[in-house]
Amino acid sequence: MESQSKLTADLIRQRLAALSSKSVASNLGWFFKTGPGEYGEGDKFLGVKVPQSRSVAKEFQGSNWATILELSKSEYHEERFCALAILTNQYEKAKDKATKADLFDKYLSLYETGAVNNWDLVDATATRFGKELIGDSEAIEFLLSRARDNNLWVQRSAVILTFPLIAEYELLPTLVICEELIDHEHDLIQKAVGWALREAGKKDLKILREFLEQHSASMPRTALRYAIEKMSERERRDWLSRKSLAQQGRGH
DSSP states (O other): OHHHHHHHHHHHHHHHHHTOOHHHHHHHHHHTTOSTTSTTTTOBOOOOOHHHHHHHHHHTTTOOHHHHHHHHTOSBHHHHHHHHHHHHHHHHHOOSHHHHHHHHHHHHHHHHTTOOOSHHHHHHHHHHHGGGGTTOTTHHHHHHHHHTSSOHHHHHHHHHTTHHHHHTTOOHHHHHHHHHTTTOSOHHHHHHHHHHHHHHHHHOHHHHHHHHHHHTTTSOHHHHHHHTTTSOHHHHHHHHHHHHHHHHHHHO
């Protein structure tokens, strides 16, 4: 079984390598900030575009966990992406709750191993696996534990996992997590918070406005701009003006 898993993983690697491009790899390395001191420092890219990686993942969506785990340990971003895409495909196709729960636990374990180490890997998967939390009375407690983790990607997942909840009008988890992370210093968390608030606002603008009444003056401008992006130009100017006035007041 182990040797078969290794063979399958090697075959997936070969498929991805055949699609690779040095120029694309260079662009991806820049885009995902892999330089010294940047959030993606040291990550390596083959130069495979996302639709191509997804196509390979679909071809091998029947791969077992050992194969997925083998790929998830790769130094190459696209191989880890493919591992996560396979797992996500399996989750979405699973019919019974026990299988889904098992795949969800496996997914969470890939944060612990470091396989999930950039925002695209979080966003492409948490927006799907978050379905596991719909109707879960313990969802907020679970998400808060992730929001309070020291790992940036675990923290971002706390926000992005709420997106399927937003789709079902379960907005409270999003509001709680956004409030927990409202003062986070990293722009990747600020953007996630603003994005989630914007999506919640599409479902209930009144709730978004109430959140902004409480937090707009102090929340990072990046998060605020994302949150109000779909509002009218007049209302956007109003919220930004309030923030500017609050900052001026603190300056004095």
